[in-house]
Amino acid sequence: MCKNRYEVGLDIMNKVVGELGSHTRESLKEIAPEFEEMLVEFPFGDIYSRPGLDLKSREIATVAALTALGNATPQLKVHINGALNVGCTKKEIVEIMMQMGVYAGFPAALNGLTTAREVFNARNL
Amino acid sequence: MCKNRYEVGLDIMNKVVGELGSHTRESLKEIAPEFEEMLVEFPFGDIYSRPGLDLKSREIATVAALTALGNATPQLKVHINGALNVGCTKKEIVEIMMQMGVYAGFPAALNGLTTAREVFNARNL
Amino acid sequence: MCKNRYEVGLDIMNKVVGELGSHTRESLKEIAPEFEEMLVEFPFGDIYSRPGLDLKSREIATVAALTALGNATPQLKVHINGALNVGCTKKEIVEIMMQMGVYAGFPAALNGLTTAREVFNARNL
Amino acid sequence: MCKNRYEVGLDIMNKVVGELGSHTRESLKEIAPEFEEMLVEFPFGDIYSRPGLDLKSREIATVAALTALGNATPQLKVHINGALNVGCTKKEIVEIMMQMGVYAGFPAALNGLTTAREVFNARNL
Amino acid sequence: MCKNRYEVGLDIMNKVVGELGSHTRESLKEIAPEFEEMLVEFPFGDIYSRPGLDLKSREIATVAALTALGNATPQLKVHINGALNVGCTKKEIVEIMMQMGVYAGFPAALNGLTTAREVFNARNL
Amino acid sequence: MCKNRYEVGLDIMNKVVGELGSHTRESLKEIAPEFEEMLVEFPFGDIYSRPGLDLKSREIATVAALTALGNATPQLKVHINGALNVGCTKKEIVEIMMQMGVYAGFPAALNGLTTAREVFNARNL
Numbered sequence: 001m002c003k004n005r006y007e008v009g010l011d012i013m014n015k016v017v018g019e020l021g022s023h024t025r026e027s028l029k030e031i032a033p034e035f036e037e038m039l040v041e042f043p044f045g046d047i048y049s050r051p052g053l054d055l056k057s058r059e060i061a062t063v064a065a066l067t068a069l070g071n072a073t074p075q076l077k078v079h080i081n082g083a084l085n086v087g088c089t090k091k092e093i094v095e096i097m098m099q100m101g102v103y104a105g106f107p108a109a110l111n112g113l114t115t116a117r118e119v120f121n122a123r124n125l
Numbered sequence: 126m127c128k129n130r131y132e133v134g135l136d137i138m139n140k141v142v143g144e145l146g147s148h149t150r151e152s153l154k155e156i157a158p159e160f161e162e163m164l165v166e167f168p169f170g171d172i173y174s175r176p177g178l179d180l181k182s183r184e185i186a187t188v189a190a191l192t193a194l195g196n197a198t199p200q201l202k203v204h205i206n207g208a209l210n211v212g213c214t215k216k217e218i219v220e221i222m223m224q225m226g227v228y229a230g231f232p233a234a235l236n237g238l239t240t241a242r243e244v245f246n247a248r249n250l
Numbered sequence: 251m252c253k254n255r256y257e258v259g260l261d262i263m264n265k266v267v268g269e270l271g272s273h274t275r276e277s278l279k280e281i282a283p284e285f286e287e288m289l290v291e292f293p294f295g296d297i298y299s300r301p302g303l304d305l306k307s308r309e310i311a312t313v314a315a316l317t318a319l320g321n322a323t324p325q326l327k328v329h330i331n332g333a334l335n336v337g338c339t340k341k342e343i344v345e346i347m348m349q350m351g352v353y354a355g356f357p358a359a360l361n362g363l364t365t366a367r368e369v370f371n372a373r374n375l
Numbered sequence: 376m377c378k379n380r381y382e383v384g385l386d387i388m389n390k391v392v393g394e395l396g397s398h399t400r401e402s403l404k405e406i407a408p409e410f411e412e413m414l415v416e417f418p419f420g421d422i423y424s425r426p427g428l429d430l431k432s433r434e435i436a437t438v439a440a441l442t443a444l445g446n447a448t449p450q451l452k453v454h455i456n457g458a459l460n461v462g463c464t465k466k467e468i469v470e471i472m473m474q475m476g477v478y479a480g481f482p483a484a485l486n487g488l489t490t491a492r493e494v495f496n497a498r499n500l
Numbered sequence: 501m502c503k504n505r506y507e508v509g510l511d512i513m514n515k516v517v518g519e520l521g522s523h524t525r526e527s528l529k530e531i532a533p534e535f536e537e538m539l540v541e542f543p544f545g546d547i548y549s550r551p552g553l554d555l556k557s558r559e560i561a562t563v564a565a566l567t568a569l570g571n572a573t574p575q576l577k578v579h580i581n582g583a584l585n586v587g588c589t590k591k592e593i594v595e596i597m598m599q600m601g602v603y604a605g606f607p608a609a610l611n612g613l614t615t616a617r618e619v620f621n622a623r624n625l
Numbered sequence: 626m627c628k629n630r631y632e633v634g635l636d637i638m639n640k641v642v643g644e645l646g647s648h649t650r651e652s653l654k655e656i657a658p659e660f661e662e663m664l665v666e667f668p669f670g671d672i673y674s675r676p677g678l679d680l681k682s683r684e685i686a687t688v689a690a691l692t693a694l695g696n697a698t699p700q701l702k703v704h705i706n707g708a709l710n711v712g713c714t715k716k717e718i719v720e721i722m723m724q725m726g727v728y729a730g731f732p733a734a735l736n737g738l739t740t741a742r743e744v745f746n747a748r749n750l
Contacts, residue, residue, distance in 0.1 A: 024735065031742050034300075035723050035734070042292050043227040043731060050284075053220035060182050061189035061221050065228045068190035068480075070571035071695035072732035074739075075228075095178035096186050098535050102168040103190045103200075105443075105480045106543060107572035109535070110524065114574075117531050149485065156492045159550075160473050160484070167542050168481060175534075193730075195321035196445035197482035199489075223285050230693075230730045231293060232322035234285070235274065239324075242281045293727040303720035307685050311721050314686035315693035315728045318605075320446035325728075345678035346686050348410050352668040353690045353700075355568075355605045356418060357447035359410070360399065364449075367406045409675075417667050418602040425659075428595035432560050436596050439561035440568035440603045450603075470553035471561050477543040478565045478575075570696035598660050606668060607697035609660070610649065614699075617656045 006037060009045025016048065016055060016082045024078070059083035064096050067112035068104035076112065080119040090125050131162060134170025141173065141180060141207040149203070184208035189221050192237035193229035201237065205244040215250050256287060259295025266298065266305060267332040274328070309333035314346050317362035318354035326362065330369040340375050381412060384420025391423065391430060391457040399453070434458035439471050442487035443479035451487065455494040465500050506537060509545025516548065516555060516582045524578070559583035564596050567612035568604035576612065580619040590625050631662060634670025641673065641680060642707040649703070684708035689721050692737035693729035701737065705744040715750050 013021045028036035048058055059082050066076040083093055093116055101109030138146045153161035173183055184207050191201040208218055218241055226234030263271045278286035298308055309332050316326040333343055343366055351359030388396045403411035423433055434457050441451040458468055468491055476484030513521045528536035548558055559582050566576040583593055593616055601609030638646045653661035673683055684707050691701040708718055718741055726734030744750075 031738055032719050032723060038296055046288055047224050047227055052216045057185050058224060060185050061224055062228055064186035064190045065193035065225060069193055075732040091177045094532050098532060099172050099183060099186055100190060102172055103187055103480045105478045107575040113531055156488055157469050157473060163546055171538055200482040219282050223282060228730045230728045232325040238281055297724050297727055302716045308724060310682050310685050311689035311724055312728055314690045315725060318690035318694055341677045344407050348407060349672050349683060349686055350690060352672055353605045353687055355603045357450040363406055413671055421663060422599050422602055427591045433599060435557050435560050436564035436599055437603055439565045440600060443565035443569055466552045474547050474558060474561055475565060477547055478562055594657050598657060607700040613656055
């Protein structure tokens with residue numbers, strides 16, 4: 001049963017954040033192995049797996065929040081990739097960034113767009 | 126042309142945040158009348174009016190960001206209403222709040238849920 | 251096994267944040283019953299139960315962080331109580347608040363002290 | 376010599392934030408008397424007393440920062456009063472709030488204007 | 501008329517943030533061309549152009565806010581340059597940074613001073 | 626007497642943050658020499674020297690707060706070293722980071738762990 005939280009989480013984590021998520025997990029295993037398990041089990045196994053909100057909407061929420069907070073660039077990069085992986089278009093991601101200019105200020109929007117450009121370039125979008 | 130930014134913005138603002146938006150606008154007219162115009166023109170006339178992201182997704186992004194920031198309760202209340210007005214279900218809003226526990230911490234999620242409950246109660250949901 | 255995460259968490263949650271934690275749990279059950287379970291299981295069942303850091307040090311960390319963030323007053327109140335419950339003195343809590351003036355600014359320290367005074371008064375300290 | 380830091384600070388603190396500063400000091404004396412001394416000595420005795428920036432510019436900086444941070448309403452209220460006390464006009468304060476909409480988002484600006492209106496009303500401005 | 505918001509904004513943007521602003525605009529044109537227009541039109545065309553607060557005071561407010569927020573280093577660099585361009589002295593900027601130690605903590609002040617030193621060095625100040 | 630605040634502070638600063646603190650002080654002396662004095666006198670001479678909270682608990686509080694804020698990586702690095710210098714184990718620091726996942730979100734915890742790993746590696750821990 002408990003194992004299932006990890007298994008369910010890993011399936012969704014791989015689907016959403018793919019290879020970048022694996023990097024995060026590998027480096028966690030070294031310094032805080034139990035936190036690697038928690039990262040798979042709670043955010044992905046418990047939350048993302050829930051049926052009440054589709055994965056694309058979940059990634060819109062996460063990209064918006066991380067852009068607004070402005071202090072989590074590595075995770076924003078992972079979730080811009082995640083948003084693209086679950087069906088967001090490049091255009092939609094740019095719109096989210098612009099909109100964050102309203103709610104968190106122009107610097108948050110500009111820095112979000114800088115991160116988005118890096119992700120788009122890496123994927124040849 | 127310039128007039129249109131206000132007109133376009135007011136239509137969308139009324140559609141999204143309705144009566145609560147009117148309260149904000151009325152109280153702004155007193156202390157900073159030009160800012161009332163800017164509030165209609167930039168967030169709603171320039172941003173929300175753009176075709177690249179549907180209104181429901183825009184409200185998911187805004188509710189997520191304001192919950193994560195945790196320092197804008199009046200605006201979060203307005204946009205939980207806005208999310209409901211453009212098609213989000215109560216369930217979807219609760220899911221966004223829970224998910225923000227992952228990205229901004231449990232206090233952000235709990236305070237977001239408290240605000241959501243107030244909005245749901247006021248609308249008899 | 252999975253049940254144990256909740257049971258383990260509830261024991262620690264009751265020990266640390268007592269009656270105030272029950273209030274939080276009760277109001278969550280209404281709006282987001284699964285989040286009530288997650289709140290018991292992840293923060294308390296998974297994290298606070300770990301042997302690597304004693305409960306008093308954990309509450310020092312939490313009170314410091316919530317004071318520095320400055321946007322989670324209800325949770326700060328809960329954890330000032332929690333700190334007292336697991337062995338912090340009133341004096342130690344005041345010292346943490348003062349020290350946060352260095353790392354998050356005087357307003358964070360002053361607002362933390364205001365919240366601490368409310369808790370101390372309610373407990374007749 | 377050390378006494379002078381308190382004396383110098385108290386003179387400037389009284390000049391800038393006046394009666395509201397006294398309230399803060401009185402309530403601090405109860406819970407953290409040494410922090411009352413530090414509040415007078417460091418921010419006002421050490422920083423505000425320095426010749427490199429005039430008091431009006433200092434209050435512009437403080438009002439801008441507290442509006443942008445958005446989690447220190449009691450201190451923002453004190454410093455809107457302070458800004459008025461050292462020569463800022465009501466109009467200038469409103470401009471600072473509007474400008475923070477650019478750098479910290481519209482919610483920060485709107486909440487800053489709400490606090491400003493309360494201060495202006497209390498002073499019959 | 502609408503064109504004028506861009507023209508007015510571009511004049512002020514060039515005056516305040518000069519070459520660094522051009523870099524921002526050029527990179528925006530690639531990923532979000534309409535946001536380049538909004539960046540010129542709203543912050544500079546609508547806000548900075550207003551007569552109620554002089555440009556030097558506006559840059560003091562912006563430098564203070566970005567230093568306090570601590571999550572917008574590229575924009576802080578642009579506006580330390582902007583502050584120097586509209587009449588702030590090196591000394592005044594250092595004073596703003598030190599003062600932010602009071603309102604946002606010593607780390608914010610120290611990181612602001614690090615950014616200021618980079619700007620001063622690049623301008624041989 | 627006043628001299629003593631600097632002397633007392635320097636002793637504690639050297640004990641807690643050692644060589645890294647010296648680097649900070651040296652670079653401050655260049656751009657803001659009086660702020661170097663204030664950094665020694667207020668955080669270390671006034672606050673850390675106080676008897677009400679032991680140095681290990683103070684560093685737990687500071688590491689927790691800086692991890693939660695997420696916008697002060699250089700200072701977090703200094704204080705992870707500081708925590709180790711005054712008796713925290715590697716394990717305890719990892720526990721603090723994991724716990725901040727609860728109060729400030731998983732990105733804050735992950736970025737804190739990344740910084741911790743850099744410090745541990747540099748010390749061959």
